[in-house]
Amino acid sequence: MSRKPAMKVFVLGMVTIVVAVVALGTGRYWLSPLQIVKVLMQQIIGIDLGMDRNAVAVVMNIRLPRILTSLLLGAGLALSGQTFQMIFRNPLVSPDVLGTSTAASFGASLSLLLGMSSFLVSVNAFVAGIVALVLIYAIASRTKREQTLALILVGMVVSSLFSSATSFVKLIADPDNVLPAITYFLMGTLSGTGYSELGMIAIPAGISIAVLLLLSWKINLLSLSEDEARSIGVNTKAVRAVAISCATLITACSVAIAGNIGWVGLVIPHISRMMVSNDARYSFPSTALFGASFLTLVDCVSRTAATIEIPIGILTSFIGAPFFLFLLFREVRYDS
Amino acid sequence: MTLEIRDLGFSYKGHQVLKGVDLTVGEGEMVALLGRNGAGKTTLLRLIPGFLKAGSGDILIDGIPVREMKLRDRARMMAYIPQITRSAFPYSVRTSILMGCSNSLSLIQSPGKKEEEKVEHMIDLLNLHDLADRNMDNISGGERQLVLVARAMMQDARMLILDEPTSFLDYSNQLLVLEKVADLVDKGYSCIFSTHNPDQALMHSTRVVAMADGEVVYDDKPEGLMGNDVLSKLYGRRISVIRTETGRLACIPE
Numbered sequence: 227m228s229r230k231p232a233m234k235v236f237v238l239g240m241v242t243i244v245v246a247v248v249a250l251g252t253g254r255y256w257l258s259p260l261q262i263v264k265v266l267m268q269q270i271i272g273i274d275l276g277m278d279r280n281a282v283a284v285v286m287n288i289r290l291p292r293i294l295t296s297l298l299l300g301a302g303l304a305l306s307g308q309t310f311q312m313i314f315r316n317p318l319v320s321p322d323v324l325g326t327s328t329a330a331s332f333g334a335s336l337s338l339l340l341g342m343s344s345f346l347v348s349v350n351a352f353v354a355g356i357v358a359l360v361l362i363y364a365i366a367s368r369t370k371r372e373q374t375l376a377l378i379l380v381g382m383v384v385s386s387l388f389s390s391a392t393s394f395v396k397l398i399a400d401p402d403n404v405l406p407a408i409t410y411f412l413m414g415t416l417s418g419t420g421y422s423e424l425g426m427i428a429i430p431a432g433i434s435i436a437v438l439l440l441l442s443w444k445i446n447l448l449s450l451s452e453d454e455a456r457s458i459g460v461n462t463k464a465v466r467a468v469a470i471s472c473a474t475l476i477t478a479c480s481v482a483i484a485g486n487i488g489w490v491g492l493v494i495p496h497i498s499r500m501m502v503s504n505d506a507r508y509s510f511p512s513t514a515l516f517g518a519s520f521l522t523l524v525d526c527v528s529r530t531a532a533t534i535e536i537p538i539g540i541l542t543s544f545i546g547a548p549f550f551l552f553l554l555f556r557e558v559r560y561d562s
Numbered sequence: 563m564t565l566e567i568r569d570l571g572f573s574y575k576g577h578q579v580l581k582g583v584d585l586t587v588g589e590g591e592m593v594a595l596l597g598r599n600g601a602g603k604t605t606l607l608r609l610i611p612g613f614l615k616a617g618s619g620d621i622l623i624d625g626i627p628v629r630e631m632k633l634r635d636r637a638r639m640m641a642y643i644p645q646i647t648r649s650a651f652p653y654s655v656r657t658s659i660l661m662g663c664s665n666s667l668s669l670i671q672s673p674g675k676k677e678e679e680k681v682e683h684m685i686d687l688l689n690l691h692d693l694a695d696r697n698m699d700n701i702s703g704g705e706r707q708l709v710l711v712a713r714a715m716m717q718d719a720r721m722l723i724l725d726e727p728t729s730f731l732d733y734s735n736q737l738l739v740l741e742k743v744a745d746l747v748d749k750g751y752s753c754i755f756s757t758h759n760p761d762q763a764l765m766h767s768t769r770v771v772a773m774a775d776g777e778v779v780y781d782d783k784p785e786g787l788m789g790n791d792v793l794s795k796l797y798g799r800r801i802s803v804i805r806t807e808t809g810r811l812a813c814i815p816e
Contacts, residue, residue, distance in 0.1 A: 443667070451644060456633060458662060459633050504653050
C-alpha cells in the first residue's frame with residue numbers, strides 16, 4: 227500500500243481524536259484537554275485522579291453521548307454520501323437523493339403534530355425512512371428502465387410526495403407550539419442528545435458504517451459503467467442493494483435523532499478525495515474521519531457560539547460552503 | 563482457452579437480433595468482427611460475458627457454459643473492454659489498473675501489496691511508465707484503451723473482448739492499441755474485437771468474421787476476402803481486397 231495516503235488517513239484519525247477531546251471540554255463549563263483525559267481515565271480505569279463530580283457529570287452525562295453521536299452521524303452521513311455518489315456515478319448526489327430523509331422528516335413532523343414523545347418521534351422518523359426505501363425499491367424494480375436511473379427517478383417522486391406531506395403537516399400544525407418545534411427539528415440539531423438517543427442509533431448506524439467500510443473497494447467499482455464493473459467480477463446488483471440499504475439506514479438514523487443535517491454527505495466526500503486520495507482504500511476511511519471531525523466541530527460551534535443553540539443544519543452550510551470553495555480554487559489533484 | 567458459441571440466438575422487442583450464430587475463438591487467435599450498424603456485433607460481444615441473456619444456444623469457455631459460471635470465475639476467464647471509459651471520479655492510471663484484481667479478492671477484501679506489485683508488472687509489460695501517475699482524464703483515448711487492456715490483464719483473463727476499441731481514437735492511437743493487443747495474442751491471449759474499419763481486420767486479425775442481419779456470413783482467414791464480393795455485399799458498395807508490395811492486405815473501395 228502506498229504510504230502517503232495511508233499516513234494522511236492516520237493523521238486524520240489523530241485529528242478526529244483531538245477534535246473529540248477538545249469538543250468534550252468546550253462549553254460554558256470549560257475543561258482543558260488534560261482535564262478531559264483525566265475524567266475519561268478516572269471513569270474507564272476507575273482510579274481517582276482528583277476530578278470533581280461536576281466535571282465528571284458534565285463530560286460523562288451531557289457531552290460524551292452528544293459527541294459520540296456527532297462522531298457517529300458525521301462519519302455515517304459522509305460515508306453515506308460517498309456511497310450514493312459512487313452508486314449513481316454522480317459527484318453531486320447527497321444521502322437524501324432517494325428521498326428517504328424527506329420521508330423520515332415527514333415521520334418526525336407527523337409525530338410532533340400528534341404530540342408524541344421524543345422517543346416516538348425518532349422511531350417514527352426512522353420507520354418512515356425505511357418504508358420509503360422499500361417503496362422506492364419495489365417500484366423501481368417493476369419499471370423496465372436501467373436500475374440506477376429507475377431508483378433516482380422513483381426516489382424523486384417519493385421525495386416530492388413526502389415533502390408535500392410534510393408541508394401539509396406544517397400547514398395544519400398549531401403555529402404557536404407545534405410548528406416551531408417541527409421547524410426547529412427539521413433544521414437539524416443534536417440538542418438534548420443523550421445515551422438513549424445514542425443507544426437507539428448506535429447499532430444500526432455502527433453496523434452500516436462498518437459494512438460500508440468493508441465493502442468500500444467493491445462500492446467504488448460501482449462508479450464504473452455497469453458492464454465494466456460486472457466484467458471485473460463485481461455482483462453489482464447485490465453490492466448496490468447492500469450499500470443502498472446501509473447508506474439509507476444511516477440517513478434515517480440521522481434524521482430520527484437530529485433532524486436534517488445537510489451538506490456533510492455532499493461535500494465531505496469531495497474534500498476527502500481532494501485532500502487524501504480517490505483510491506477507495508483511503509477515500510472511504512478518510513471520508514468517515516473527515517465527516518466525524520466536521521460534524522463534531524460544527525456541533526461545538528452550534529452549542530457555544532450564541533446564547534441559544536444554533537441549528538446544526540444552518541452551520542454545516544455556513545462553515546462547509548466557504549471551505550469547499552477554498553478547496554475548489556486551489557489547484558488540486560483528484561488522486562494520489 | 564477456447565471460446566465456443568453454438569447456435570446463439572437473441573431477440574429484442576420481438577426483433578431477432580442474432581440468428582443461430584456459431585463461432586469459435588481459439589488460443590492465440592485474434593478474431594475481427596465486421597458488419598454494418600445493427601448487424602449484431604455489439605449484441606454478440608455483450609452476450610459472451612453474460613451482460614445479456616441469450617434466447618437460445620450456448621456460449622462455452624473450455625467446454626463450460628458461461629451462464630453456469632459465477633461472475634468472479636467469468637472475470638478470471640474473460641475481460642470486456644468497452645469503446646470508451648469515463649468515470650465521474652477520475653482515478654489514476656495505477657488505481658484503474660488495480661481495479662482489475664477485484665475478482666481475486668473476497669467481497670470485503672481490498673487490494674494489498676501483492677496486487678500493487680502486479681500492477682507494476684502490467685505497467686512494465688505494456689510500457690505505461692509515463693502514464694502511471696497521471697489521471698485517466700489527462701491521457702489520450704488510445705492510452706485509456708491501453709490502461710483498460712492492462713486492467714483486463716490484471717484479471718488474469720486470457721480472453722479479451724473488445725467492442726470497437728478504436729472508434730474514438732486517432733489513426734496513430736488505433737494502430738497503437740491494436741498492435742499491443744496483437745502482441746498479447748502472440749503471447750497466447752485470445753481476442754475478439756469488433757470494428758467498422760475492414761483494414762484493421764485485414765491488418766491485425768488472424769480471422770475475420772463478417773455479420774449481416776444477425777447472421778455470420780463469412781468466417782475465415784483475412785486472405786479469404788481477396789477475389790470475392792464478401793465485403794462488397796457486406797457494405798453495399800464495391801470493395802476490393804488487395805495484397806500490397808510489402809505483403810500486407812488492404813481494402814480499396816471502388
